[in-house]
Amino acid sequence: MGEMYTTHEEEKLIDIVLDSILSGVVIIDNKDHVIVDVNETAAKMIGLAKEDIIGNVCHKYICPAEIGQCPVFHPWQNIDRSECVLLNYKGESIPILKTVKKIKKDDHLYLIESFIDISKIKETKEELLVKEKAIDSSINAIALADLEGNLTYVNHSFLELWGYGDEKEVLGKPSVEFWQDESKAEEVKNALFFEGSWVGELLARKKDDTDFLVNLSANMASNEFGKPVCMMASFVDITDIKKANLLIKRKLEIEETVASISSMFISPKNIDQTINVALEKICELCGCSRSYIFRFSNDGTRMSNTHEYCPEGVSPQKGNLQDLPVEMFPWWMGKLHNGEAIHIKDVSSLTEEASAEKEILEMQGIRSLIVLPLYTNSELTGYLGLDNVLNTGEWEEEDINILSLASQITGAGLERRNAEDMLMNAKIAAEDANLAKTEFIANMNHELRTPLNSIIGFSDVLSSENFGTLNDTQKKYLSNVVVNGQHLLRIINDLLDLSKIEAGKMELFPEKFVILDAINGIKATMMPLAKKKDIDLKCNINIGNPLIVADALKFKQILYNLVSNAIKFTDQGGSVTIGVNTSNELISVFVEDTGLGIAQNDQGKLFNPFSQVDSSNSREYDGTGLGLALVKNYVEMHGGKVWVESEVGKGSKFTFTIPVENQITRA
Known part of the structure; x- marks a missing residue:
């Protein structure tokens, strides 16, 4: 090395x-x-x-x-x-x-x-590449512009949204050129310099000059020293969203209007006023010039404009459209009778066959209209329509649907009014009949009961033989007079009592009394009648406190009617039982017999006035059918209930309960 x-x-x-x-x-x-x-x-x-x-x-x-x-x-x-x-x-x-x-x-x-x-x-570079690819592939349109507002970068979504094929067509161009309102675009650009960001909706301009609405989010990008270097913006096309929102809003308006109209017709105090308000709502919802209803006369030969709504600035026509002969408008009436909607886009284009209709429509200044048949109780009774005096053109399908719903609701409302009118007439007739009945019964009280009491009284005097001896035949005839007179007097008294109850004039006079005394009194009274038919009349008393508070006379009348009925409908050798049970709050009294019994389908009408199980001319048992009706009313006046349990051939059991002691109000 x-x-x-x-x-x-x-x-x-x-x-x-x-x-x-x-x-x-x-x-x-x-x-x-x-x-x-x-x-x-x-x-x-x-x-x-x-x-x-x-x-x-x-x-x-x-x-x-x-x-x-x-x-x-x-x-x-x-x-x-x-x-x-x-x-x-x-x-x-x-x-x-x-x-x-x-x-x-x-x-x-x-x-x-x-x-x-x-x-x-390298990592930063890779991240930038990923971000660049993300921006390029973003579904949101993204653009960069220099500080002069000229485009320096756009992604693929921007080109697609604005309708360009190549970025060369847009790069270097002022960004304001891509908006319908360039002055508004300048405001946005200025806001970025002063505030650093801007978010809102703008109307954009495509390459072919058509417009579309976008949601814009723009920011000013700055370097590490805070100096602005470029403007960045992302865009979302909200045209379809806006349309969808408007559609939803429109549907909600329709639903609210229809619901409002429907609720108004549930129990309207004034049906005509309700119809006028409904026409106003329909007119405002559909944006028409006039909404109205025509009704046909009862014989269907004439028609009149009965209801109308016109917004301010539109002349009403209701006063000019009364008592028109339907035969003048054969084309119009033919369509209505076929259940068709009359949809006229341009009145001036009506053909010769609708010349009469064209003339009267043009007299009113109507340019287009939509009319639907109005049905009441499934019969054509008129029509409901919308006019436009400003424009011609086709009516929207939703307008037709709204009018159809309004027609159905209005028809139902008119049906209800007809039914209410009939009910009111029936009520008046019933009240008149009731008044006549009351007057009749009052007259009967004077004209029948007074002389009947005299007949019974004088018959009793003759029967006493104070004015001479009577032979057996005379005694028999006088006895029949007395018996039948008393029977007739009971019927008249029952009628008078029932009449007082229905008129709310029957009064209760509650008092404290021993229930056993009342029952024994009825038993003693009815015993001779029971012995005639060899009926065993007995009592089954199970009570702790013998005292109750009630109207003693009416209590006895209830018991008398039930026991007499039981004896009447029990065969020879049968039995009738009077039973009593009490609790802390109620007293329960029943009358049970071994008689004929009552079929299930007949039991529901037993307590109705003048109702009898056997109503044939040849019925075996006499009576007016008032006894049980009085029983029911007297019991209910005491705040109690009465019912029957019976089976054909096995006898019947009538039971009533009343409070032992409470505040009894007068009827």
Whole structure:
């Protein structure tokens, strides 16, 4: 190995100089390729101490040479800031930028190789390449402009969005030329200088001069010293989004209007006012000049404009369109009767067959219209329409759909009004009938009950024989008079009581009484009737507190009606049981018999006035059908309930419950 240094001082000075150099330096003997010296920077890059590196062949660490690239083997090769590879002690490759210089010392040739680590530069370069590819392939349009606003870079998405085929067509052009409102574009550019960024919507101009809406996000790019260097912007075409949003908004408006109109017709206080408000909403939603309804007369021969809405500036026509003969408009009426929509894009283009319609429409200044049939109870009763006095043209399908929905809703509303009118008429008729019935019953009270009481009274006087002896036939006839008179009086009394209940005039007079006394009284009263049919009339009493608060007279009437019915419908030799159970709050009373029983489908009408299970002319049992109706009303006046359990051939059980003691209100 040749010697480079002659003195110790020179060697020390060279070491200081080498170690002060920021780049790695290696000195190689050109003759045997051995490393004769290395500075501190190179040693750190290799990862070994200087003494461990010196003496090794250079190719162990520096640049495993490619053919034609090694200055040792190829001295003619010029190596100046060339990218090479350095191997550290682990065998890992470190990219370096290397320069080689040849020097002679005492006729001996040396190579001085200096290099810097470019790993981070390579990484940064790769990152920039990735970012550049990302920008180029971004779906967002991206552009760069110099400080004058001239384009210096655009990606592929920008070219596609603006309709250009090559970046040469746009680079160098002022960015403001790509916007419909160039003054607004200038404002954006100025905002970047003063505020550093701008975000918003702008109307862009394509190559073919058509416009489209974009969302622009722009920023001013500055260097490390804060000095502006260029303007950057990204764009998103929001034309379709805007259209979709407008469509959604329009659909919501339609849904809200239809829902509002529907809710108005649920229970309108004034149907005509509701229709007028609905026409206003439809007119505003569709942007028409006039909305209206025509109704046909009951015989279908004439029609009138019954409802109308006109915005400000449009002349109303309702007053001029009353009682028109439908035969004047055969073309119009033919379409309506076929269930067709009448869609006139231009009134002036109507053919001869619609000449009458054309004349009256032009008189009103109508240029286009849409009309749909109006049905009530599935019958054509008129039509609903929209006019335009400003423009001709085709009506949108959604306008037709809105009008169709409005027609259906309005038709349903008119049906409801017709039904309400019928119901009101029926109510008035019922009230009149009820008034007549009340007057009749009041007259019956005077005209029938008064003389009937006299008949019964005088018959009792005659039966007493105070005015002479009666033979057996006379006694029999007088007895029949008394029995039938009392029966007729009971019917009249029942009718009067039921009438008072229905009129809300029946009163309760609650009092505290012993329930057993009331039951025993009824049993004693009904026992003779039971004995006639050999019926076992018995009681089943299971009560703790014998006292209740109720109207004693009506309580007895309830029990009397139930027991008399049970005896009436029980065959010879049967049984009737009166039962009582109480709790802390309720008293439960039942009357059970072993009689005929009642079919399930007949049980629902038992408590209706004048209703009888056997209503034929030849029915076996007499009665008016008022007894159970009175029972139900009296029980409910006490705040109680009554029901029946029965099966044909197995008898019946009528049960009612009333509160033992509570606040009983008058009916």
